[in-house]
Amino acid sequence: MIELVLGGVRSGKSRYAESVVKTTPGPWGYIATGRAWDEEMRHRIARHRADRGEGWITIEEPLDLVGALQKAKGHPVLVDCLTLWLTNLLMEERDIASEKARLLEMLSQRVDLTVLVGNEVGLGIVPENALARRFRDESGLLHQAVASVADRVTLCVAGLPVVVKQ
Amino acid sequence: MIELVLGGVRSGKSRYAESVVKTTPGPWGYIATGRAWDEEMRHRIARHRADRGEGWITIEEPLDLVGALQKAKGHPVLVDCLTLWLTNLLMEERDIASEKARLLEMLSQRVDLTVLVGNEVGLGIVPENALARRFRDESGLLHQAVASVADRVTLCVAGLPVVVKQ
Amino acid sequence: MIELVLGGVRSGKSRYAESVVKTTPGPWGYIATGRAWDEEMRHRIARHRADRGEGWITIEEPLDLVGALQKAKGHPVLVDCLTLWLTNLLMEERDIASEKARLLEMLSQRVDLTVLVGNEVGLGIVPENALARRFRDESGLLHQAVASVADRVTLCVAGLPVVVKQ
Numbered sequence: 001m002i003e004l005v006l007g008g009v010r011s012g013k014s015r016y017a018e019s020v021v022k023t024t025p026g027p028w029g030y031i032a033t034g035r036a037w038d039e040e041m042r043h044r045i046a047r048h049r050a051d052r053g054e055g056w057i058t059i060e061e062p063l064d065l066v067g068a069l070q071k072a073k074g075h076p077v078l079v080d081c082l083t084l085w086l087t088n089l090l091m092e093e094r095d096i097a098s099e100k101a102r103l104l105e106m107l108s109q110r111v112d113l114t115v116l117v118g119n120e121v122g123l124g125i126v127p128e129n130a131l132a133r134r135f136r137d138e139s140g141l142l143h144q145a146v147a148s149v150a151d152r153v154t155l156c157v158a159g160l161p162v163v164v165k166q
Numbered sequence: 167m168i169e170l171v172l173g174g175v176r177s178g179k180s181r182y183a184e185s186v187v188k189t190t191p192g193p194w195g196y197i198a199t200g201r202a203w204d205e206e207m208r209h210r211i212a213r214h215r216a217d218r219g220e221g222w223i224t225i226e227e228p229l230d231l232v233g234a235l236q237k238a239k240g241h242p243v244l245v246d247c248l249t250l251w252l253t254n255l256l257m258e259e260r261d262i263a264s265e266k267a268r269l270l271e272m273l274s275q276r277v278d279l280t281v282l283v284g285n286e287v288g289l290g291i292v293p294e295n296a297l298a299r300r301f302r303d304e305s306g307l308l309h310q311a312v313a314s315v316a317d318r319v320t321l322c323v324a325g326l327p328v329v330v331k332q
Numbered sequence: 333m334i335e336l337v338l339g340g341v342r343s344g345k346s347r348y349a350e351s352v353v354k355t356t357p358g359p360w361g362y363i364a365t366g367r368a369w370d371e372e373m374r375h376r377i378a379r380h381r382a383d384r385g386e387g388w389i390t391i392e393e394p395l396d397l398v399g400a401l402q403k404a405k406g407h408p409v410l411v412d413c414l415t416l417w418l419t420n421l422l423m424e425e426r427d428i429a430s431e432k433a434r435l436l437e438m439l440s441q442r443v444d445l446t447v448l449v450g451n452e453v454g455l456g457i458v459p460e461n462a463l464a465r466r467f468r469d470e471s472g473l474l475h476q477a478v479a480s481v482a483d484r485v486t487l488c489v490a491g492l493p494v495v496v497k498q
């Protein structure tokens with residue numbers, strides 16, 4: 001079962017995604033794609049880890065998401081999140097199309113429960129910054145691609161899951 | 167009955183929220199949290215009041231929302247809106263967490279129909295402005311908190327209500 | 333049948349709208365409201381036309397949308413998109429209210445399948461730019477007005493249609 005969980009900032013995406021993963025027996029894999037740039041980010045990551053509680057195996061992987069999913073083989077897994085992964089790929093000028101193709105192939109083969117979280121960022125005014133525009137475009141295309149192979153797609157609104165595909 | 171009505175700018179939130187309140191016998195309380203900063207805003211507020219028509223008792227209260235809800239005890243009430251209230255709390259550097267806790271306690275005790283409107287602002291690109299980022303975060307958390315005690319949550323899209331929680 | 337298709341950037345709106353139009357026998361009208369400002373835009377328009385494939389009659393019309401709909405009388409038609417049309421009206425300082433009234437009257441009379449695409453831009457933080465704020469407001473009001481005369485309204489999320497009005 002592949003589930004894509006979308007939503008705005010602070011819409012309760014991660015908490016909902018965790019609850020989905022925890023419906024299956026653990027231990028659960030947690031693939032954290034965010035980078036600990038500075039002290040603040042390190043604190044935030046540590047706090048998130050504490051919030052999740054027992055039973056999670058954290059894999060920190062900013063770029064090689066497919067490799068991280070391979071490591072988590074046999075376990076239900078939460079990918080938090082596609083948006084930071086895409087940000088890292090763009091910052092490192094990686095080939096987005098080929099990374100996306102690798103991820104889709106991996107997801108189509110995976111048998112364990114896999115929940116992927118993504119920030120919906122395309123419903124505001126067109127940004128003046130060209131990189132922000134490219135990021136919005138790539139983010140929308142990535143979500144469409146993952147949604148097309150997902151068994152369920154959910155949009156979180158004020159902490160509540162709205163099923164978009166089932 | 168507590169209902170949270172979310173939506174983007176000019177999505178028909180206020181009109182829908184008014185229609186919900188008007189399903190019950192009046193007079194209806196209207197808690198306006200927006201501040202009349204200047205002549206333009208004063209005109210806008212006067213026009214909105216005229217648009218609502220007869221039967222509404224307007225309470226202008228930018229900060230003490232719980233106090234305003236107490237005044238409206240025994241009446242159906244529309245809070246328009248949480249977003250301007252949050253803006254005012256942030257501008258005045260009030261303690262958001264304690265104000266939110268007071269509101270939630272009030273809502274959990276209230277027996278009269280209460281419809282609260284909020285602007286969904288978290289579905290665009292991350293803003294460069296730090297205060298705007300904090301505002302987005304606090305807004306999302308406030309909506310989650312109110313949604314958790316609400317009996318119904320509605321998202322307005324192009325003037326149409328989409329039920330998110332019932 | 334009038335259908336309004338809303339969604340964020342790269343949410344699969346146009347592809348979904350094309351699939352709706354293609355459920356009826358062609359040839360299908362395609363009203364392109366985007367302007368070929370520069371070489372890049374000319375390439376993009378040519379590529380979009382090639383992507384749509386055979387069977388489409390393209391009408392390029394940045395301003396007189398009602399006139400373009402009259403030309404397409406007797407054919408199913410896709411309007412792609414309301415957002416670029418509104419942008420052009422604002423840039424040329426046209427009277428938005430009267431153009432909108434003409435469009436609504438036209439749509440209420442039209443008997444052929446008509447699918448109109450619009451970008452949802454009102455779910456982010458308030459922009460600092462005054463023109464962007466006005467654009468957001470006009471866009472929300474235009475979507476509300478078209479939605480009120482539409483038989484179906486759909487919101488695209490990650491390429492998936494969510495029915496908002498049916």
